[in-house]
Amino acid sequence: MAKRLDLSGERFAAVYRLEGDRDRAEATARRICLEQTVEYPDDLIDCSDIREQIFGRLVSLEPSGEERFDATIAYPSEAAGRELTQLLNVLFGNISLEPGIRLLEFDLPPGLAACYRGPRFGREGLRRLAHAERRPLLCSAIKPMGLPIAELAELAYELARGGMDFVKDDHGLNDQSFCRFEQRVERCAEAVERANRESGGHCRYAPNVTAPFDQLSERVRLAARVGAGAVVISPGLTGFDAMRSIADDDDSSLPVFAHPAFLGGFSVGRDSGISHGALFGRLMRLAGADAAIFPNYGGRFSFTREDCRELVDGTLCPLGNLAPAFPVPAGGMKLENVEDMIDFYGRDVVLLIGGDLHRHGPDLAATCRRFASLVREISD
Amino acid sequence: MAKRLDLSGERFAAVYRLEGDRDRAEATARRICLEQTVEYPDDLIDCSDIREQIFGRLVSLEPSGEERFDATIAYPSEAAGRELTQLLNVLFGNISLEPGIRLLEFDLPPGLAACYRGPRFGREGLRRLAHAERRPLLCSAIKPMGLPIAELAELAYELARGGMDFVKDDHGLNDQSFCRFEQRVERCAEAVERANRESGGHCRYAPNVTAPFDQLSERVRLAARVGAGAVVISPGLTGFDAMRSIADDDDSSLPVFAHPAFLGGFSVGRDSGISHGALFGRLMRLAGADAAIFPNYGGRFSFTREDCRELVDGTLCPLGNLAPAFPVPAGGMKLENVEDMIDFYGRDVVLLIGGDLHRHGPDLAATCRRFASLVREISD
Numbered sequence: 001m002a003k004r005l006d007l008s009g010e011r012f013a014a015v016y017r018l019e020g021d022r023d024r025a026e027a028t029a030r031r032i033c034l035e036q037t038v039e040y041p042d043d044l045i046d047c048s049d050i051r052e053q054i055f056g057r058l059v060s061l062e063p064s065g066e067e068r069f070d071a072t073i074a075y076p077s078e079a080a081g082r083e084l085t086q087l088l089n090v091l092f093g094n095i096s097l098e099p100g101i102r103l104l105e106f107d108l109p110p111g112l113a114a115c116y117r118g119p120r121f122g123r124e125g126l127r128r129l130a131h132a133e134r135r136p137l138l139c140s141a142i143k144p145m146g147l148p149i150a151e152l153a154e155l156a157y158e159l160a161r162g163g164m165d166f167v168k169d170d171h172g173l174n175d176q177s178f179c180r181f182e183q184r185v186e187r188c189a190e191a192v193e194r195a196n197r198e199s200g201g202h203c204r205y206a207p208n209v210t211a212p213f214d215q216l217s218e219r220v221r222l223a224a225r226v227g228a229g230a231v232v233i234s235p236g237l238t239g240f241d242a243m244r245s246i247a248d249d250d251d252s253s254l255p256v257f258a259h260p261a262f263l264g265g266f267s268v269g270r271d272s273g274i275s276h277g278a279l280f281g282r283l284m285r286l287a288g289a290d291a292a293i294f295p296n297y298g299g300r301f302s303f304t305r306e307d308c309r310e311l312v313d314g315t316l317c318p319l320g321n322l323a324p325a326f327p328v329p330a331g332g333m334k335l336e337n338v339e340d341m342i343d344f345y346g347r348d349v350v351l352l353i354g355g356d357l358h359r360h361g362p363d364l365a366a367t368c369r370r371f372a373s374l375v376r377e378i379s380d
Numbered sequence: 381m382a383k384r385l386d387l388s389g390e391r392f393a394a395v396y397r398l399e400g401d402r403d404r405a406e407a408t409a410r411r412i413c414l415e416q417t418v419e420y421p422d423d424l425i426d427c428s429d430i431r432e433q434i435f436g437r438l439v440s441l442e443p444s445g446e447e448r449f450d451a452t453i454a455y456p457s458e459a460a461g462r463e464l465t466q467l468l469n470v471l472f473g474n475i476s477l478e479p480g481i482r483l484l485e486f487d488l489p490p491g492l493a494a495c496y497r498g499p500r501f502g503r504e505g506l507r508r509l510a511h512a513e514r515r516p517l518l519c520s521a522i523k524p525m526g527l528p529i530a531e532l533a534e535l536a537y538e539l540a541r542g543g544m545d546f547v548k549d550d551h552g553l554n555d556q557s558f559c560r561f562e563q564r565v566e567r568c569a570e571a572v573e574r575a576n577r578e579s580g581g582h583c584r585y586a587p588n589v590t591a592p593f594d595q596l597s598e599r600v601r602l603a604a605r606v607g608a609g610a611v612v613i614s615p616g617l618t619g620f621d622a623m624r625s626i627a628d629d630d631d632s633s634l635p636v637f638a639h640p641a642f643l644g645g646f647s648v649g650r651d652s653g654i655s656h657g658a659l660f661g662r663l664m665r666l667a668g669a670d671a672a673i674f675p676n677y678g679g680r681f682s683f684t685r686e687d688c689r690e691l692v693d694g695t696l697c698p699l700g701n702l703a704p705a706f707p708v709p710a711g712g713m714k715l716e717n718v719e720d721m722i723d724f725y726g727r728d729v730v731l732l733i734g735g736d737l738h739r740h741g742p743d744l745a746a747t748c749r750r751f752a753s754l755v756r757e758i759s760d
Binding site: 005006007031036037038039040041044045047049050053054078079081082083084085086088089090092093094095096097098099143144145146147170171172174175176177178210211212213214216217234236237238239241242244245260261262263264265266267268269272273274295300301302303354355358359 | 385386387411415416417418419420421424425427429430433434458459461462463464465466468469470472473474475476477478479523524525526527550551552554555556557558590591592593594596597614616617618619621622624625640641642643644645646647648649652653654675680681682683734735738739
C-alpha cells in the first residue's frame with residue numbers, strides 16, 4: 001500500500017436495535033460494521049489498516065427484549081468526515097433500507113463535536129428572547145392556507161397581542177401564487193411588531209421557509225431583513241444540512257423551529273427507522289434546531305407518551321457541547337390539554353396550540369390571554 | 381374576505397393506501413384532504429373559496445385488499461407552489477407521521493409539470509453518452525473506504541479498461557481527511573480518461589457528492605471541471621431539491637445517479653411510507669435522476685421482485701413530460717446473477733456489480749470483459 005492510514009483513533013458510537021435471536025442479531029451487527037463503512041466483502045479486504053482503522057467495531061450486544069438486541073457500534077470519526085450529510089450516511093445510510101434495524105441513539109466525541117455548532121440559541125437563548133425565565137413558552141400558528149395575507153397578518157397581530165411568545169406560519173404556507181412569501185413576511189412581521197409596541201410584549205414571528213435549494217439561504221436572509229424573529233424549517237423537505245446551514249448563518253442569526261414534515265417514514269415503523277429521541281431530539285439539535293416541533297401524544301399522529309419522553313430526552317441529553325433545544329409538542333392540542341402537558345413536560349417546553357384557540361369566542365387575543373394565564377397559574 | 385381566491389382549477393392527484401375498513405379508510409381520506417392543505421378544523425372554516433379551491437378532494441376510494449383501500453385525492457396545483465420541497469410537503473408532509481397511510485403514486489398535470497425539468501439525459505441520453513444503443517449499460521464502483529487515492533484511481537482505470545460504461549465512487553467516499561474529494565476526482569477522472577484513450581471506450585467516472593449544503597453546487601462544478609462524467613447524489617442525505625438543482629445546473633451538466641442512502645425509512649414499512657415506485661422511481665425522476673440505484677431483489681436488503689417491478693414502472697411511466705430514468709439494481713450483485721437480471725429487467729437497465737468483480741482472479745479488467753461479453757451474449 002502506497003500510504004499508511006493514520007487516523008486519530010477517535011470513534012463515535014451508535015446504538016441499533018436489532019430484531020432476532022442472538023446469533024441473528026450478532027450477524028446483523030457485524031454486517032452493519034462493514035456495510036456502513038467499507039461496503040465490501042470482508043474476505044476481500046487484505047489491508048490490515050482498513051480492517052483496524054476503518055471497519056465499524058461491535059462494542060457490545062445486549063438483550064433488550066424478546067428476540068431483540070441492542071448493538072453498540074463504534075465508527076472512526078474520520079469516516080464521517082466533517083459534514084452532516086456524511087455523518088448521516090455512516091449512521092444510517094444503506095442500513096436504513098434493511099428491515100429489523102432501528103437507530104436508537106448516537107454520541108458525539110470531541111473531534112466530531114467540533115464540526116457542529118448546534119442550536120445557536122437553545123433553551124436559554126429562546127427564554128432570553130422571550131423574556132421568560134421559568135414558565136413554558138407559548139406559540140401559535142397562522143393559517144389556514146388560502147387566507148389572504150391581510151387576514152393572516154391580522155391573526156398574527158391578535159396572537160401577539162394576546163401574549164404568544166412565537167407566532168409561526170403554518171408549515172403549509174410557502175410562496176404560493178395566492179400568498180407570496182415576501183409580502184406575507186413583511187406584513188406579518190409588521191403586525192407582530194405593532195402588537196409588541198402596543199402591548200410591551202416580545203413576540204416573534206416565525207415564517208415557514210421551504211424554498212428551492214438555491215434560494216433557501218436568500219429567503220431566510222430576506223425574512224430576517226423584513227423583520228422575522230425566527231424561522232420554521234422542515235429538514236425532511238430541505239435536508240438536515242440545509243437547516244444546519246441556516247442555523248449557522250451569521251447574516252440572518254434567526255432561531256430555528258424544526259418541523260417534522262416528511263420525516264414520518266423514519267418514526268412510524270417500530271422495528272426500523274430512527275428512534276424518536278435520535279430523530280426528533282439529537283438529529284434536530286445537531287442540525288441546529290433551537291426548538292423541535294413534534295406531534296404530541298394523544299393527538300392524531302399516534303405518538304405515545306414514551307415516544308415523547310424519549311424525544312424530550314434527545315433534546316436535552318449530553319451531546320458534544322450542543323445546547324439543549326426546546327421540545328414543542330403540537331398537533332391538535334387544546335386549551336384543556338395544557339395542565340396535562342405541563343404535568344408531563346414540566347416548564348421547559350414550548351406549548352403550541354393552533355386551531356383550538358379559535359374555538360373560544362371571536363376575541364382571539366382574549367383567548368390567548370386565557371391560555372397565557374392558565375400556563376402561569378399551573379406552572380407558578 | 382378582502383380578496384377572492386382565483387386559482388387555475390388544475391389539480392394533481394395522489395393515491396394513498398389506507399389501512400382499515402371502509403368507514404375508517406374514508407375518514408382517514410377525508411382527514412388527509414384537510415391535513416395536507418389547510419391543516420385546520422373543518423368546522424372552523426367559513427370561507428367557501430378555501431373550501432372549494434384549497435381543500436384536497438377525495439376522488440375515489442377503492443378496495444385494494446382485506447381491510448385496505450386506495451384513496452385518490454386531488455390537490456390544487458397552486459398549493460404545491462412551484463417548488464419541489466412544497467410539492468413533497470403537500471404529498472406526504474404531516475401524514476408521513478401517521479401509521480397506516482402509504483403514498484402509492486402521484487401524477488403531474490401540465491401546470492405543475494412545467495415547474496420540473498426532470499432527467500437531463502434520461503435513458504436515451506445515457507445510451508448516447510455510452511455509445512450503447514440496445515444493450516444493458518454496465519457500471520461498477522471503486523471502494524473500499526480507506527484505500528489510498530492512487531489505488532482507487534488504479535481500480536477506476538482497470539474497470540474502464542474492462543469496458544464499464546460508468547465507474548462510480550462507493551457512496552461512502554466523501555471528502556474525508558484520508559481521501560480528499562478534489563484529489564480523488566482528479567486522479568480517477570484522469571485514470572478513466574487514460575483508459576478510454578487506450579481502449580477507445582467511453583467510460584464515465586461518477587464521483588459521489590454529499591457535500592455540506594453551502595458547498596454542494598461548487599463541489600459538483602469542481603467535479604465537472606476536473607473531468608468527472610457524472611455524479612452520484614443521495615437525495616436522502618442532501619434533500620430531493622438539492623439533487624434537482626444539480627440536475628438542472630447548466631454549468632456542470634452532468635448525468636445524475638441517485639443513490640438510495642438514508643431513504644429506507646420510507647420503504648421498509650409495508651403499510652406506511654412511500655411505495656417503491658413513487659419513491660425510487662417517480663420522485664427520483666422528478667428530482668432529476670437519470671438513473672436510480674436501488675437494492676435488487678435477492679440481495680441483502682429484502683426488496684422483493686414486486687418492489688423492483690413497481691420501481692422500474694416508476695422510472696418509465698408517463699409523468700408530465702419527464703424522460704424515463706434507468707433503473708440500476710445493485711447491492712451484492714454477482715456475475716452469476718446477470719442472466720437472471722436481464723431476464724427480469726430486459727435491456728433497459730444499468731447493471732451495477734461491485735465487490736463480486738474482485739472474486740474472479742487478479743485481472744480486474746479481464747473480469748470486466750467477461751461481464752461485458754456475458755451481457756452482450758445474453759441480450760443480443
